[in-house]
Amino acid sequence: MSKLSYERPFIQKLNTGSMNKFGTKTEFAPVTHLDGIRVSKLIEDYGSPCFVISERQIRKNVQNANRAFKTRYPKIQFAWSYKTNYLSAVCNVFHQEGSWAEVVSIYEYKKALLNGVEGNKIIFNGPDKTEEDLALAVENNSLIHIDHFDELYSLVGLLDGTGKKARVAIRVNMDTGIYPMWDRFGFNYENGQAWNAIIKILSHKELELVGLHSHIGTFMLSTSAYATAAYKLCDLATNVKLKTGKPIQYLDLGGGFASTNTLKGSYLQGADIVPTIDDYAEVITSAILNSNFAQDELPTIILESGRALIDDAAWLIGSVVATKRLSDDRRATIMDFGVNLLFNAFWYDYKISPAQEFTHHTEDMVIYGPLCMNIDCIRESINLPLLNKGDQVVVHKVGAYNMTQWMQFIQMRPKIVMIDMEGKSHILRENESLDTMMELERMPEHLKNI
Amino acid sequence: MTKRKITVAVSGLNNIDSPGPGIPVIRALKESEYFDVRIIGLSYENLEPGLYMRDLVDKSYSIPLPSSGTASLLERLRYIHDVENIDVIIPNFDAELHSFIKLATQLKNDFGIETFLPTQEQFESRHKSVLYEFGEENGVKVPYAKMIFSANEIHSLKNDFTYPLVIKGKYYDASIAATPEQAVNYFHKISAKWGLPIIVQEFVSGNEVNVTAIGDGKGNCIGAVPMRKLYITDKGKAWAGVSLDDENLIEITNRVISNSKWKGGCELEFIKTKEGEYYLLEMNPRFPAWVYLAKGCGQNHPEALVRMALGEEVKPFESYDVGKLFVRFSFDQIVDIKDYEKISTLGEL
Amino acid sequence: MQINKNIAISDSGFVFNPSTGDSFSTNQVGLEIIRLLKENKSKEELIKELVLKFSTDESTLEKDLGDFFMMLNSYQILVNND
Structure with a gap:
């Protein structure tokens, strides 16, 4: 006789409150593929965690925004808000779609020039x-x-x-x-x-x-x-x-x-x-x-719309580091990504989906990041299937401000990849390494030996 | 006359001490002259009393809270509709109306389920924060109100207000302040609980009178019954009330419903001053929990709503019985734990 | 440590504790564990039976049971009789 599939034992008190498990399957339906590529394959190829950007979704968003305005008014010009996401490849998708550049520092200004934007199409705010x-x-x-x-x-x-x-x-x-x-x-x-x-x-x-x-x-x-x-x-x-x-x-x-x-x-x-x-x-x-x-x-x-055009065009994929039980019996799940990568988790309740199938049982949990800092909390309360160490998850709509406001704090920053219109993936930014970090540091002679 | 068999899904089964309108709506529908109604209860909590009232509610299903989003709700309604073949849905909670209004077209086009709800614009237009403008547009007096975001603004209110005035939260809570110091105090208390903005409102004294009404969405008021509370609970809810003969109130209600082209049921809450002036304090975008009184007075508003939802032409009611009372009572149902298990684990009962 | 013998369980995963009035929901593995506990099985016997029935290993079970027992304790489904 073949054995039954195993799921860790779970018991939860029935509160008379929210019975969200009925009908809310959409909340934790697994998301196994991103623009046609398996999440597990992306993690195998690029590591965990990793930002994944959809070129298709960016183009769709900017074309839709242009349609919405141009069908109502004769003279419309979009300018890509660099601070929202100034990865050059991302900027160039917008520029290819006809957007100018909107910059707010000389760094961003020079980046726009470097990307090939003509000077008279740069707005300097x-x-x-x-x-x-x-x-x-x-x-x-x-x-x-x-x-x-x-x-x-x-x-x-x-x-x-x-x-x-x-x-x-x-x-x-x-x-x-x-x-x-x-x-x-x-x-x-x-x-x-x-x-x-x-x-x-x-x-x-x-x-x-x-x-x-x-x-x-x-x-x-x-x-x-x-x-x-x-x-x-x-x-x-x-x-x-x-x-x-x-x-x-x-x-x-x-x-x-x-x-x-x-x-x-x-x-x-x-x-x-x-x-x-x-x-x-x-x-x-x-x-x-x-x-x-x-x-x-x-x-x-x-x-100069930024957020609305890029947020839903990127995901952060990552893995469960550990699960534990807090002193008040709440479940806590620790991920390999935290507020170091998702700065906007301070304002948003990001939607998180498992990247593999589960049974219909779910539990409320807190989601923490990997930092050894108390502020590193991604969701204070979320209902997800019974996750285990090593399980993979997808965080949705992370395209705006995270890849510019992220911080190299405790952990180094991971790769950013883009899936193109043909469903092929490309690295847009390598992950940081010890060498990347040390390149900027200088050691006074008298401190070289310890 | 053989009655038409229909299936109507109703929420608001929380027939507790501060009751939802679900059970009164169901009672009115069960007593319909036109329809033989099968009732599908939609519940959010497993102890909503209506779940266990098997003579009124034929079958119940748990549905996701509005906070889980319309996509989840739609998926759940699809499942329920596949089993039950719903003709009409009557949502009865303020908090869920936004979702049902948003889904109304899709429910009709994809499943053939009818609703009879105000438009999103109508729904927004009577919010507490914009009620004063609503009053101006619809020719009804509303106590003058202003939104403020900081306690510093209170001292500059003396140009617009005289004391006492009312300090109100965006959703709930209201206190009467006799001095600016008290107003600042209430500002902090209420904003700590309900956030900003805070609504400052002119204080109007008098008797509270309420109207349950229904509009056809084309500018006709199909029915309206005024009521004065005779006895209230410590939560301020009516425990008993009596239908009133008040032509002015009916006339004002007609004006509001027809100017705003209100679609669906609603409750209008007024203050009638000593001078005989009526001030609109609130407009709730659904039937009140005392809507069964309208049926008792000869105007079956829930039935009229279902007829209009199904595309029938409904003529306005011309009269109602004055001096009918409603007196609520509470009642302990005995429930087997098996039933509680069913709704808890399967989400159906 | 012993299970409260009056605990009522049903196949749907509904668990009722008549001495506290609390109700719970559990999954298939949890239900199996409560059943075995009601049969007075020790933790070691429990692990043996579960390994036979489900596709898992002893060390995973050891870890998961620790957490599950903690919850049973907290919910007063397990009672300390010493």
Whole structure:
């Protein structure tokens, strides 16, 4: 007689509360393949843990976003937000799809140039641009989005007497009815600061005011705030036209579109409450179309969406290091990845799926990472099948900010691979090694011997 | 007349001391003149009393909590529908309405299951935080309210409010503050529990009167019965109430339902001041737990809802009995542990 | 250490402890273990029988039983009679 398959014994108290096991199979249905490749094969080839990016999903997202806006408005330009994920291969997928580059530091700026982006298709945002940075941006005819008066005066000083011109926009912050209001970047609309900045710019002929920029927040669950932002930018733009007779060329509505991840503390699943890209497109384009622009003077709409275009195009795959029982009888599962790789686990309840089949029995558990630090917790409470050491899991929708905010702390960072349109995998970034780390270190002579 | 046989799935079987509307809705449907109804109970917890009321609920199934997402819910409903062939679903919990509204089209197109729910926009438009705007749009007085995010804003309220005023949580809790100091105090207390924003509301004194109503989604109010609570529990729930003769209230209800083109059942909670003015305090987007009183007064609202869900034309009710009381009672059912085992381990009973 | 003899178990994996009023759900291996415990089997006998019935080995069982017994204890399904 053949033996029955074994699953570790498990018993759990029936609470009268949530009987989530019925009907919620989707929550822990195994995910065995990513874009056609077995998870176990990926781990065998590239190690565990490992980030896996889907080129197909990125292209699908950016094409869908372009469709949503272009079917509603004639002049649309997307600019890829480098800080969201600046792996060059990822950036180039966006550039191949027609996106410009949106950068917020000289590091990102130079990376965009290195990737082959033309200077006039780079938007230079951010509060920290040195005079050297500004000079380089002027040289390349890039779009400089001024954040504060100090920057404005630096730029004026820099150009004085050189005969050179800079193409600039100002970043405008405003009350759009959302909380918290982002007022630390740019010039305020309500108190007249933004209009003052515009007047200053118009008074310097070496500055060409080509656009207006706002970025109202992040993970915006309400679309109406974008309508308010668009109206206020339109108001400034029409006043500029009245004053100078020249129309503003573009309105940059920034980013902030939510991905379908579930925010911590949210009762409903992200996928059920976040607006679609069409919802955002509808309010932004109708607000601008309803403003007082002449038909032939409609400004281009620039969008710097990051998160919504990349989050669901990447997974983190990893393995169970150990399972244990906490003092209050809760199950704890330790993974070989933690907040060192998933910085955004501080804000998201990431969805995690097993990568192999299980029975229908599930248990509540805490998921910890491998760091010897108490903060290293990926999920405080999640219901998963009875995992054992060595089992593999898939963390979903990790494409935004993790591969830029990850930290080399205690553990070294793993490989990042991409699965291309044909289902072939490529390494985009090697894993770090002791050599990688030591390359930057220097040892004073007197400390060489111990 | 032979009654049409239909299967209706109903949630809100928590007929406890602060009851859900499920069992009252089921009673009204079981007494329908048009339908011979088989009831499928949808439950979230294994001790919801309705699960064990076998004379009212023919079969029950556990369904996933709204927090697990609509994909899980849809999968579970697919399974239930395969067995039961559901004609209509009537969800009765506030927290689950978002999911059912989202799935309504899919339920109809993929399974042929009908619902009769407000649109997402209607559902959002009567939220506490925007009720004042709702009142302005629909021609009904709502105590002036403002959302605030910081206790510092309380001191600048003197331009818009006079004391006393009401400090309310986004979802639950409300306290009456007589001074700014008290208001700050309540702000901290309530925001610690329910988060931000906090709603500051004009205080209106008077008697509370409620209406259970139903709209056809085209601007017609199909039925409305007003009620005044006669006795309330320590949780503030009605334990007994009486149907009222109040033409003004019916007229206001008609206006709200027809202006907003409300679709489905709802409960309107008003304060009637000494001067005879009506202020809308809350609009619940589903039948109240006392909806069976409407049936008792001659307006079977759940039946009307099912008829409209099935595409029938329903004429507005023209009258109801005034002076009918409802008096709740509690009742201990004896349940074999086998039944508890079934719902706990199989998710079906 | 002994199992509470009044524990009621059913094939569905439903476990009822009549002395506390608590109900539990368990999986197939857990159910088998509780059955064997009710037959007064020792831990060693238990491991032997389970290895025969399920595709597993003694060291895995040793580790898993440690955790499972801890839970049975915590749920007062196992009682200390010393």
